Amino acid sequence: MTGKTHILGGITASLAFAQITNYEPVLLLGAGVIGSVIPDICHGSSKIGRALPVLSKLINGLFGHRTFTHSLLFLVLFAVLLNNFMPVEAISAGLLVGMASHIVLDMATKRGVKLFFPFKWNVRFPVTATTGGTSEYLVFALLSLLSVYFGYGVFIPL
Structure with a gap:
């Protein structure tokens, strides 16, 4: 999927998640957009890869594209880091929801993902x-x- 589709996927997933939680929707949404591009850090021509080229090249060299950063292991490790260093739960939740939406969208492509990396x-x-x-x-x-x-449903409640 292209970057714009991933970003819209992050928006959609964050708004859906906001309906079932009490998190601040604006924080959740903003973090969801950022989270939706994080898994493509392994791809040098992605939005985040162009913003952080050295890190992108390093991760791609170590793991390749759509492997580690598109896996459940990456999500769990990221969640542990957020749990220990991010004091705002809405931001943590939004980042993880956005990342998960990215992975799900890439599972809808012919190439798929290495969801169970390192396998x-x-x-x-x-x-x-x-x-x-x-x-x-x-x-x-x-x-x-x-x-x-x-x-x-989130911003114009009944």
């Missing part, structure tokens, strides 16, 4: 989308509609 098992959905193709635009459109729906 080399590739995990993907049975129906996949082509990055930048018509199917991704359909995913983007669906995420847009869901963002409006969940955003309405």
Whole structure:
């Protein structure tokens, strides 16, 4: 998936999560957007890879793309770090929700992800989308509609 789809996925997931929690929605949403790009730190031409090129090159050299940073192990380690060093729970939750949305969206591509890294098992959905193709635009459109729906529920409660 492209960066814009990952960001919209982070927005959608954060807004959905905000409906079932008492976290401050704006903090959750902002952190969700940031979290949605973190897993692609392993890809030098990604939004975060261009922002942090040295770190991106190092991680890619150690692990490659869509391996460690797209795994449950990475999510758990990140959660442990946040639990110990991030005093604002809404930000921690938003970052993790955004990261999880990124991984789920990449599971919807032909390449999939190494969800159970260090095992080399590739995990993907049975129906996949082509990055930048018509199917991704359909995913983007669906995420847009869901963002409006969940955003309405969060910011304009009944």
